[in-house]
Amino acid sequence: MNQFVLIVGSGLITAALLAVAGVGFTLQFSVTNVLNIAYGSIMSAAALVAYAVNTAGANLWVSGLVAAATGATFSLAINRGVFRPFEGRRAGPFTLIILSLAISLILENVLLIVGGPHFFSYGRLGQPSVRIEGVGFTPAQVVMVAVAGVLMFVVHAMQKWTKLGKAMRATATNPELARSRGVRTAIVVDLAWVISGVLCGLAGLFMGIIVGAFNASTGSSLLVPIIAGVVLGGIGSPYGAMLGALIIGIVSEAAASIGGLSAFKQLVAFAVLIGMLLLRPQGIFSSTAAERGLAR
Amino acid sequence: MKRAARKTTLAAATVACIGLGIASCGGSSSGASGISSHATLVFDNIAPFTGPNAAFGPGLMAGCWTAAGEINGAGGILGHKVTCIPTDTRGDPADAVPVVRLMLARTRNLVGISGPSSDSATVLAPILENAHVPAFMDTGQALFDHSTDPYFYRIVPADDTTGFAMAAYAFHRGYRRAAFVFSDNLDAQGNKPSAVAGWKKLGGQIVANVNLALDQPDYTAEASQIAKAHPQVILTEMDPQSAATFLRDYQQIQPLPAIVGSTVTLDAQWLDTVAKAIGPSNLLRVMSGIRAYTPPAGPAWKAYYAALHAAGSKIQGGPAQYNNDPYVEAYYDSFNIMALAMTLSRSVNPSKWNTSITSITNPRPGAVDVSTYAQGVQALKQGKSIRYVGAQGAVDLDKYHNSSGVFAAFGYNPAQAQPVRLLAIVSAAEINSAR
Numbered sequence: 001m002n003q004f005v006l007i008v009g010s011g012l013i014t015a016a017l018l019a020v021a022g023v024g025f026t027l028q029f030s031v032t033n034v035l036n037i038a039y040g041s042i043m044s045a046a047a048l049v050a051y052a053v054n055t056a057g058a059n060l061w062v063s064g065l066v067a068a069a070t071g072a073t074f075s076l077a078i079n080r081g082v083f084r085p086f087e088g089r090r091a092g093p094f095t096l097i098i099l100s101l102a103i104s105l106i107l108e109n110v111l112l113i114v115g116g117p118h119f120f121s122y123g124r125l126g127q128p129s130v131r132i133e134g135v136g137f138t139p140a141q142v143v144m145v146a147v148a149g150v151l152m153f154v155v156h157a158m159q160k161w162t163k164l165g166k167a168m169r170a171t172a173t174n175p176e177l178a179r180s181r182g183v184r185t186a187i188v189v190d191l192a193w194v195i196s197g198v199l200c201g202l203a204g205l206f207m208g209i210i211v212g213a214f215n216a217s218t219g220s221s222l223l224v225p226i227i228a229g230v231v232l233g234g235i236g237s238p239y240g241a242m243l244g245a246l247i248i249g250i251v252s253e254a255a256a257s258i259g260g261l262s263a264f265k266q267l268v269a270f271a272v273l274i275g276m277l278l279l280r281p282q283g284i285f286s287s288t289a290a291e292r293g294l295a296r
Numbered sequence: 297m298k299r300a301a302r303k304t305t306l307a308a309a310t311v312a313c314i315g316l317g318i319a320s321c322g323g324s325s326s327g328a329s330g331i332s333s334h335a336t337l338v339f340d341n342i343a344p345f346t347g348p349n350a351a352f353g354p355g356l357m358a359g360c361w362t363a364a365g366e367i368n369g370a371g372g373i374l375g376h377k378v379t380c381i382p383t384d385t386r387g388d389p390a391d392a393v394p395v396v397r398l399m400l401a402r403t404r405n406l407v408g409i410s411g412p413s414s415d416s417a418t419v420l421a422p423i424l425e426n427a428h429v430p431a432f433m434d435t436g437q438a439l440f441d442h443s444t445d446p447y448f449y450r451i452v453p454a455d456d457t458t459g460f461a462m463a464a465y466a467f468h469r470g471y472r473r474a475a476f477v478f479s480d481n482l483d484a485q486g487n488k489p490s491a492v493a494g495w496k497k498l499g500g501q502i503v504a505n506v507n508l509a510l511d512q513p514d515y516t517a518e519a520s521q522i523a524k525a526h527p528q529v530i531l532t533e534m535d536p537q538s539a540a541t542f543l544r545d546y547q548q549i550q551p552l553p554a555i556v557g558s559t560v561t562l563d564a565q566w567l568d569t570v571a572k573a574i575g576p577s578n579l580l581r582v583m584s585g586i587r588a589y590t591p592p593a594g595p596a597w598k599a600y601y602a603a604l605h606a607a608g609s610k611i612q613g614g615p616a617q618y619n620n621d622p623y624v625e626a627y628y629d630s631f632n633i634m635a636l637a638m639t640l641s642r643s644v645n646p647s648k649w650n651t652s653i654t655s656i657t658n659p660r661p662g663a664v665d666v667s668t669y670a671q672g673v674q675a676l677k678q679g680k681s682i683r684y685v686g687a688q689g690a691v692d693l694d695k696y697h698n699s700s701g702v703f704a705a706f707g708y709n710p711a712q713a714q715p716v717r718l719l720a721i722v723s724a725a726e727i728n729s730a731r
Contacts, residue, residue: 006516006517006520007517009516010514010516010517013516014513014514017513112346117345117350117351117354117565118565118569119536119540119565119568119569120572121540121569121572121573123544123572123573123575135520136548207513210513210541211511211514211537211540211541212537212538212540212541212542212545212569212570212573213540213541213569213570213572213573214537217346217347217348218511218537222513252512253514253516254517256517256518257517257518257520262506262507262509262517262518262521263480263506263507263508263509264509265509265512266509266512
């Protein structure tokens with residue numbers, strides 16, 4: 001029982017990070033069709049800015065707002081400054097991926113210049129005061145999982161019950177048709193980047209809290225499990241990203257808790273990913289992958 | 297048409313030169329065979345300057361700038377001034393190969409190399425051998441113990457020695473139940489086999505043996521598995537981010553036992569990062585790290601110290617952190633050795649002076665000890681044979697161009713100017729008891 005609580009508890013903490021990051025990543029992809037490899041670097045940027053604000057005296061809630069604002073600003077700026085002009089020139093998906101890779105490298109190196117090669121840490125953020133079956137969790141970890149849950153619900157509510165959500169889904173499905181029906185797709189795309197940036201920024205803060213220490217390249221190092229969760233759940237589907245993150249998080253922790261497999265925890269998670277995709281190439285939820293020729 | 301064809305040929309040749317890392321392409325590249333009389337000579341430092349092991353690069357550059365200041369202050373090498381450049385491998389062999397090939401193809405007047413470190417040494421060694429430029433490698437990998445590359449040198453200790461010293465130190469301090477926790481990257485794994493073998497040889501019990509996937513967001517499951525085994529001591533090498541996360545997660549489960557780390561765990565950045573994650577007082581209580589040791593005394597160390605501090609702002613993070621760092625002292629010594637070998641052979645052509653290196657380092661009848669570059673030049677001018685005994689102490693290269701030294705255990709020192717303090721010498725007898 002103790003082992004089960006440990007695996008699920010640790011898995012949930014990892015999943016909270018992967019889910020918030022993954023939903024932001026996939027939401028933007030579903031609307032814009034741009035695979036944003038710079039996402040991890042934006043996470044790092046938001047984490048560093050939030051950390052600077054926190055060490056200047058602001059609490060974690062204010063730092064969270066700053067992280068969200070930083071993520072949104074970077075995200076929007078990248079769309080307006082880079083992707084939109086290239087899309088106007090009918091750049092193909094491969095060009096856009098390479099562009100996002102270039103942005104990622106530039107951003108990471110700028111962060112390295114600004115922040116230096118140092119690592120930053122929030123430290124322990126309290127004693128493990130919440131105990132389940134003898135397994136302790138810190139208040140910050142519990143709050144983070146709860147906040148991730150609330151964020152997932154907010155995204156769900158926005159997608160389901162707001163005009164913006166409907167407009168986003170319409171733009172994602174068929175932008176031409178959406179435009180002809182009066183949806184201002186350019187604004188919808190901008191808002192998709194902003195929302196994605198907000199989630200990316202918050203994921204950056206979560207990353208700073210979860211990892212013992214982070215630097216300019218930590219966000220990029222997490223991009224692979226984030227994308228794995230997104231693909232597993234079905235690229236383009238926020239719900240898929242949530243479930244994918246949960247599976248990746250828990251499977252990784254289960255592998256790590258088995259002796260001798262801890263070095264291969266990511267490999268085990270990816271093996272599950274491959275197995276799942278063999279059975280269901282479009283991922284668990286999404287039809288977007290099939291629609292865009294990413295899977296049959 | 298002719299011009300177009302020539303352009304194409306030139307472009308193809310350039311691409312081929314860069315791709316193959318051919319040192320002599322174009323006549324102006326590495327190898328430094330055609331150096332003009334007062335051209336500045338270049339020492340390149342191949343190391344990670346970004347990525348998880350970004351702390352390595354500044355150490356190499358510190359050694360280089362320290363030596364360069366001293367060499368230039370003494371009039372340069374045969375009238376040539378020297379300078380230092382970095383080549384960033386990012387700690388990744390895939391990144392390292394193209395950047396080093398590019399460096400070799402582009403760098404004019406390259407005469408010597410410091411690095412690379414273990415993360416990319418294996419893939420870079422053949423490229424550097426083909427370049428015919430002496431390289432004082434910063435790798436501890438045992439596979440270089442019997443290198444036959446005539447341009448390869450290593451005056452930093454082999455990794456397996458550090459591992460034996462870690463086991464010996466922990467065992468002779470009374471610990472018997474050990475957990476081995478190493479990151480699953482090449483650098484960290486280099487120390488593990490000898491640490492495990494040494495511990496077994498001494499009769500210690502291994503209660504957990506875990507390889508950690510690098511830079512994961514959470515290590516609670518791994519920490520829990522190890523904590524259950526109740527180790528008295530954790531023997532480890534991890535990068536700063538993984539260490540901070542793992543140790544903080546462990547601490548969340550139960551108080552940390554004693555930790556004996558490798559040389560990496562004594563880097564100022566490692567200590568600073570982990571101190572932030574688990575608290576400076578906890579780090580002070582549990583941490584000790586093993587590294588090669590040279591006492592901060594004697595004329596060579598004083599010269600090193602003076603040159604290090606004279607380099608001032610060129611040293612990233614300030615000179616004080618390297619006051620008694622055997623690795624930086626070894627890098628510094630390696631440049632002085634190369635400079636003296638050039639002076640002895642009266643040539644800056646690496647293929648000529650390379651054969652003079654052992655004449656500078658190894659004991660010979662009638663040779664006078666010199667502790668600085670300036671002393672060496674002066675003695676050579678007087679027609680004397682010399683032996684360079686530098687900041688690191690005497691270097692005695694074996695037939696595979698390897699040399700190693702003495703070890704000590706250091707603890708964390710929260711005073712940032714000098715982040716470690718000496719705990720105990722790990723004697724050769726103690727190390728040998730683990731071999």
